[in-house]
Amino acid sequence: MKINPAPLLSFRGITKSFPAVLANDHIDLDIYGGEIHALLGENGAGKSTLMKILYGFYQADGGSILVNGQPVQIRSPHDARGQRIGMVFQDFILIPALTVAENIALFLSDLPFILDNDAIVSRIENISERYSLQVKPEAPVWQLSVGERQKVELLKLLLADARILILDEPTRSLAPHEVIGLFQVLANLRRDGYAVVVITHKMKEVLECADRITVMRRGKIASTLLGAEATENTLVSLMFGKAVAESPQRRGESPPEEGIPFLELKGVSTQPEGTGIGLKEINLTVRPGEIVGVAGVSGNGQRELGDVVLSIEKCARGTKYLGGQDATRWSVAQVRNSGTAFIPEDPLGMAAFPWLSVQENMAMSDVSRYARHGGLSMDWEAVRTDLQASLKRLGFQIPPFYVPLGILSGGNIQRMILAREMAHNPRLIIAFYPTRGLDVQSAVAAREVLLASRDAGAAILLISEDLEELFSLSDRLAVMLRGEIVATSAPRDITVQEIGYLMTGSKGEGAERG
Amino acid sequence: MSELLLVSIMIGAIQSGTPLLYATLSETIGERVGIINLGLEGIMLIGAVVGFVITVLTGNAALGVVAAALAGALFNMIFAFLVITRRANQLACGLALMFCGVGLSALIGAPFIGRQIEGLNAIKIPVFSDLPFFGRAFFQHDILVYLAIPTAVVIWWFLFKTRWGLSLRAVGENPTAAFAAGKNPYLLQYQVLFISGLLGGIAGAHLSLALAHNWAEWMTAGRGFFAVALVIFAKWHPLRAIAGALLFGGAISLQLQMQARGVPVSSFILDMLPYVLSLTVLVIWGRTSRSAVPGSLGRVFQGTE
Ligand SMILES: Nc1ncnc2c1ncn2[C@@H]1O[C@H](COP(=O)(O)OP(=O)(O)OP(=O)(O)O)[C@@H](O)[C@H]1O
Ligand SMILES: [Mg+2]
Numbered sequence: 121m122k123i124n125p126a127p128l129l130s131f132r133g134i135t136k137s138f139p140a141v142l143a144n145d146h147i148d149l150d151i152y153g154g155e156i157h158a159l160l161g162e163n164g165a166g167k168s169t170l171m172k173i174l175y176g177f178y179q180a181d182g183g184s185i186l187v188n189g190q191p192v193q194i195r196s197p198h199d200a201r202g203q204r205i206g207m208v209f210q211d212f213i214l215i216p217a218l219t220v221a222e223n224i225a226l227f228l229s230d231l232p233f234i235l236d237n238d239a240i241v242s243r244i245e246n247i248s249e250r251y252s253l254q255v256k257p258e259a260p261v262w263q264l265s266v267g268e269r270q271k272v273e274l275l276k277l278l279l280a281d282a283r284i285l286i287l288d289e290p291t292r293s294l295a296p297h298e299v300i301g302l303f304q305v306l307a308n309l310r311r312d313g314y315a316v317v318v319i320t321h322k323m324k325e326v327l328e329c330a331d332r333i334t335v336m337r338r339g340k341i342a343s344t345l346l347g348a349e350a351t352e353n354t355l356v357s358l359m360f361g362k363a364v365a366e367s368p369q370r371r372g373e374s375p376p377e378e379g380i381p382f383l384e385l386k387g388v389s390t391q392p393e394g395t396g397i398g399l400k401e402i403n404l405t406v407r408p409g410e411i412v413g414v415a416g417v418s419g420n421g422q423r424e425l426g427d428v429v430l431s432i433e434k435c436a437r438g439t440k441y442l443g444g445q446d447a448t449r450w451s452v453a454q455v456r457n458s459g460t461a462f463i464p465e466d467p468l469g470m471a472a473f474p475w476l477s478v479q480e481n482m483a484m485s486d487v488s489r490y491a492r493h494g495g496l497s498m499d500w501e502a503v504r505t506d507l508q509a510s511l512k513r514l515g516f517q518i519p520p521f522y523v524p525l526g527i528l529s530g531g532n533i534q535r536m537i538l539a540r541e542m543a544h545n546p547r548l549i550i551a552f553y554p555t556r557g558l559d560v561q562s563a564v565a566a567r568e569v570l571l572a573s574r575d576a577g578a579a580i581l582l583i584s585e586d587l588e589e590l591f592s593l594s595d596r597l598a599v600m601l602r603g604e605i606v607a608t609s610a611p612r613d614i615t616v617q618e619i620g621y622l623m624t625g626s627k628g629e630g631a632e633r634g
Numbered sequence: 635m636s637e638l639l640l641v642s643i644m645i646g647a648i649q650s651g652t653p654l655l656y657a658t659l660s661e662t663i664g665e666r667v668g669i670i671n672l673g674l675e676g677i678m679l680i681g682a683v684v685g686f687v688i689t690v691l692t693g694n695a696a697l698g699v700v701a702a703a704l705a706g707a708l709f710n711m712i713f714a715f716l717v718i719t720r721r722a723n724q725l726a727c728g729l730a731l732m733f734c735g736v737g738l739s740a741l742i743g744a745p746f747i748g749r750q751i752e753g754l755n756a757i758k759i760p761v762f763s764d765l766p767f768f769g770r771a772f773f774q775h776d777i778l779v780y781l782a783i784p785t786a787v788v789i790w791w792f793l794f795k796t797r798w799g800l801s802l803r804a805v806g807e808n809p810t811a812a813f814a815a816g817k818n819p820y821l822l823q824y825q826v827l828f829i830s831g832l833l834g835g836i837a838g839a840h841l842s843l844a845l846a847h848n849w850a851e852w853m854t855a856g857r858g859f860f861a862v863a864l865v866i867f868a869k870w871h872p873l874r875a876i877a878g879a880l881l882f883g884g885a886i887s888l889q890l891q892m893q894a895r896g897v898p899v900s901s902f903i904l905d906m907l908p909y910v911l912s913l914t915v916l917v918i919w920g921r922t923s924r925s926a927v928p929g930s931l932g933r934v935f936q937g938t939e
Contacts, residue, residue, distance in 0.1 A: 198816040
């Protein structure tokens with residue numbers, strides 16, 4: 121590692137307050153060229169806010185930013201791009217109606233006035249090939265899964281010719297081989313003298329790749345350490361001021377093989393939409409008291425699987441049973457009322473209304489439960505009580521209930537969705553990346569609650585790319601590839617590497633080709 | 635149906651379709667950048683009256699058209715200031731602009747009521763205009779008619795083939811995302827509303843200078859609102875707008891011909907014809923696809939903190 125003597129970028133006394141919170145409190149921080157700098161901190165610590173200020177998306181209340189020792193005014197992302205600062209946001213801001221190529225072209229400032237679509241597509245294909253981040257340039261973004269969207273965001277930044285790169289939780293929904301690919305890219309950038317700031321909650325990644333690590337706590341810098349000197353324990357205690365409980369483990373004995381499955385899919389196929397993937401002949405059962413984990417590179421039919429179970433998408437062929445009843449033609453409401461909780465892959469897009477308040481969002485999933493006087497009024501007291509109880513069970517802090525959900529930090533939104541969905545003792549839980557964006561402590565709590573629900577008899581379908589999480593929680597594992605289930609196994613009969621190969625269809629090859 | 639009748643209906647369709655097309659294009663690009671402008675009727679009226687007055691005063695219809703376009707654009711800047719800078723509600727401001735345009739145009743035009751002008755002359759395309767049937771139907775029109783379809787194509791090209799068009803569509807879909815990509819949503823919206831005003835002014839000028847050859851109060855008679863509906867019909871696409879404008883121009887023309895020929899049907903029912911037709915087509919062809927409507931249409935970009 122070669123660190124230049126003078127910092128490429130310095131924050132001096134950056135302060136930013138939102139109504140009711142001081143998100144950044146006199147932050148001083150130096151970032152050097154040729155380093156990967158990790159930014160850690162619990163949910164709501166102010167990491168994203170600090171980076172959005174650097175990128176000109178927010179304006180600081182006070183303090184200054186220096187680039188190469190010179191104070192610079194960054195009033196908008198346009199100014200930031202002028203300083204060759206680029207950023208990938210945590211809550212993606214891609215435009216669903218435009219194609220991948222158009223979204224990327226929008227971000228590139230060096231394009232000629234008349235756009236040459238073929239040239240853009242081949243530039244995208246080149247770089248995605250080189251860094252093994254496969255995307256479909258012509259697909260409209262609304263058809264993409266979160267993992268694919270994440271890759272589009274990364275490609276945007278990599279093509280944008282930035283020398284200061286900010287990545288806000290870039291690995292949340294990437295498959296293991298994609299994470300490796302990404303870190304190789306980052307290592308190359310570091311060698312060329314670029315500065316890379318990565319925000320993440322995954323300790324392993326931090327310890328593996330970061331040259332220096334800064335921990336933020338409640339809007340302040342708790343400490344900055346050298347990556348080589350840091351250990352998981354020191355980082356965690358800096359983040360939370362105390363040690364965090366061990367991640368819970370799945371119980372030793374295997375689950376009961378008998379009993380009627382709560383969820384059963386028999387030969388289910390769907391019609392692919394546009395360039396999307398259709399399910400092919402899916403056979404899957406989830407019994408009460410069992411967690412079935414689904415591994416796969418995002419975009420291989422996982423989203424469609426969840427949609428089919430929830431009846432958002434119709435089965436073209438095959439049957440679906442819920443609690444022993446034929447539920448193939450049920451409406452979404454019927455599925456929900458049979459006790460199904462749903463933690464979607466894209467909470468802000470699919471499960472929440474950013475401009476409604478926290479408590480309104482809470483009531484939204486089950487309006488009839490809280491309706492009073494024949495629907496003429498709502499029992500907000502009951503909403504708050506339920507939400508509070510659920511948050512307490514998860515050990516999450518209780519945010520103000522009247523603020524719009526959209527202003528919470530990314531992790532806090534995920535916490536609220538979890539709390540809402542777990543509030544009414546669901547019988548079936550469809551959980552996409554349930555711990556995504558959660559800090560270490562919250563992730564442990566969320567896993568514990570999932571296990572407790574399972575022990576209480578819930579059937580759980582867990583969809584994730586975090587193989588470690590899948591292995592530690594699942595009673596059975598299934599691997600999805602191109603809309604099919606290509607393997608099922610008990611976790612103890614298979615290794616992480618084998619699953620990795622199955623997910624990608626071959627040794628280390630990208631999955632979405634062809 | 636006699637050939638003569640068919641030719642007159644064709645000519646009528648093209649003539650009444652032309653201002654509709656300019657107006658629809660004006661509204662289309664505005665909505666593509668996320669702004670619904672119900673004031674289009676007012677802009678057209680301003681264009682119509684300014685074009686007429688300048689033509690009367692200078693005797694130069696080309697100058698009239700240019701003045702009409704600029705007047706429409708400037709008038710639209712009032713709207714732009716309200717909805718972009720002052721972040722006012724678009725629907726309310728649009729209606730206010732419409733009423734303002736009705737009143738202002740009546741005031742400006744009052745001294746000129748009853749004046750007839752030559753206005754824009756038909757330009758005969760050599761050779762083609764002598765063709766039987768087609769010659770009269772297609773090749774004996776004024777310059778604004780000939781320019782209408784090329785304008786639609788140029789706008790389509792700008793929208794879908796240039797960086798500027800991509801940026802403005804992005805603003806219409808999600809201004810926050812466009813901002814984060816380094817664009818200036820406010821600037822783009824101002825630019826587009828200026829061009830939208832130019833087109834609205836030209837639409838009005840065609841009414842007073844080419845169709846009517848005089849000025850009458852509220853001579854647009856709802857065409858501005860009709861264009862707003864046509865945008866939806868055309869699914870926010872400039873090329874589909876050509877078909878829409880011709881179809882409804884044809885309906886208006888058919889209705890006029892039937893009235894002129896004393897078809898024994900109540901004239902009130904005939905007046906309804908274009909609208910009934912538009913409803914029918916929407917029912918049959920309706921189903922706006924999920925990506926057709928600009929994602930943040932009508933919403934105000936609040937900026938970031
Ligand atoms: N636009 C906003 N309006 C009001 N409050 C906001 C806004 N953006 C962030 N906040 C608040 O500022 C605090 C810091 O948020 P920030 O998004 O920076 O956290 P974070 O460290 O990125 O957390 P996470 O790990 O969950 O992403 C939070 O309390 C959040 O609710
Ligand atoms: Mg964040």
